Amino acid sequence: MAIATLSKLAEQRHVPATFAYADALLDDSPSASYEYLTDKFLQGLIGAAYRAVLNKVFFSADAPDSADIAWLNAEANKANIEALLVLLMMSENTDYYNYYVNQLWTISPDTATQLNLPRSVAKQSEVGEVAFPEIVNNYNKNRVLKPTLEMKDVGIALYQNVFSPMICRHFVLKFNPHMQPSLIFDPISGEGKPNSVRTSTYLQVSGAHIDWFSLEVEKRLASLSGLPASQGEPLSVLKYEQYQQYKPHYDAFVGNDAALHEMQKDGGQRIKTQICYLQPAEEGGETAFLRKGLTVNPPAGSVLMFDNVDDDLNVLTASYHAGMPVVKGTKWIMTKWIRAETTHYGHSIYTLKRK
Known part of the structure; x- marks a missing residue:
């Protein structure tokens, strides 16, 4: 009917x-x-x-x-x-x-x-x-992208020229008017709340925000990871202005709180992170792996990929990282978190509706 x-x-x-x-x-x-x-x-x-x-x-x-x-x-x-x-x-x-x-x-x-x-x-x-x-x-054409940096013990790989300047600029222009203060997951309430650990603004790319270019990004990221796009969370766009940062943290879910277990019902553990660099800050804003002594600040169009857990889903302590404070200018990145299984988002976009 x-x-x-x-x-x-x-x-x-x-x-x-x-x-x-x-x-x-x-x-x-x-x-x-x-x-x-x-x-x-x-x-x-x-x-x-x-x-x-x-x-x-x-x-x-x-x-x-x-x-x-x-x-x-x-x-x-x-x-x-x-x-x-x-x-x-x-x-x-x-x-x-x-x-x-x-x-x-x-x-x-x-x-x-x-x-x-x-x-x-x-x-x-x-x-x-x-x-x-x-x-x-x-x-x-098959563009076999080779990483310019690899650290295999934590699955770190940096790829350059994954996205053109036009694609990067498109996202900055499209999403800038819609950015909201970033939130941190509160294991007690099970909700996202403002926290000094994360002082950026952000937008989750879903619903009306999905367009050819966001799907293009997901397609290329899935190719880099070797995992189905259906295991991804929605893309998250993050904007860091002067003095804003993301203090040291794990992307994997750490702990045994009931709220954390509830979150993992949607696709399980966050097994991998992919960061797309849309616009570097003029100064500062590096991504730092504090337990590896590694700091990266790649040009726009680059993708940094790393594992959050090992094959047994144990948290990799070497994945502990931070978004360093921006000293000058504005930093834009777009993050894709990949789960162990299909997510609700991936199911609705790539499985349920599109067979």
Whole structure:
């Protein structure tokens, strides 16, 4: 009954109902959902083709083809900024990148300015079908990332150039207006509370905040970890301004409090941490492993990954770490905590709704 209602509303050009109906189709037939959305785009619904390609790349085929790039290109030609930003990311290091830079400057100069894109780039003729395979190959190519730093006893690995400056800047701009004071889990109440241990602001990336780029991050992080994306908690964006810090702590759940056991019902222990560096502070803000004598402060686009527990789920004392105080500037990071099993978030995004 609910599906029939959504279908009727969609035929009346009710946009949220159209997308909800397409999601319902996706559960049983990804191809039917794809065709439904691309047909809606041809009928004039801007954003429908973009949604079709997003669903395919992250919840169905796992990778785009030339036809998908054509749909994104058609959306960009209709001034869909979301599709245009995705094409900018996909075409980096190709001959077609300049075309999309110029297109963004034409459609939304404010966005281009905020993303720090070059104002004057060489002109590039309009992108056509001949370009689509190259853009696909550029996006799909297997980039075997080798860590620039490894400490195997605690599973520390640092990877650079995982994300482009544009992706990093996108998150800073998107989430800055929504940041809230960070909280620390209180084992007595079982709730998050403000604490001087953690003085940053933060945002959990879920619900309406999920977009192509957050899914892209989760996909790349899952590839680095070798673990399913469904075992992850939602991404957490953290902003540290002058003097703010995260004092020494474990990311694993430590102790036997009833509230801690309750938290572990959602996916079990936090077995691994991944930190995406979006913007380093001008001074300070390093990540320090105090029991290893290791301090890292990598450039934007880097990912630091480390184990929180051993194979028997015992807490690794060497994972004890801190976010050092920011001395000058603002530090932005995005953290993914990975659990031992599927989380409620992972189930809802990657298992239950997207089969």
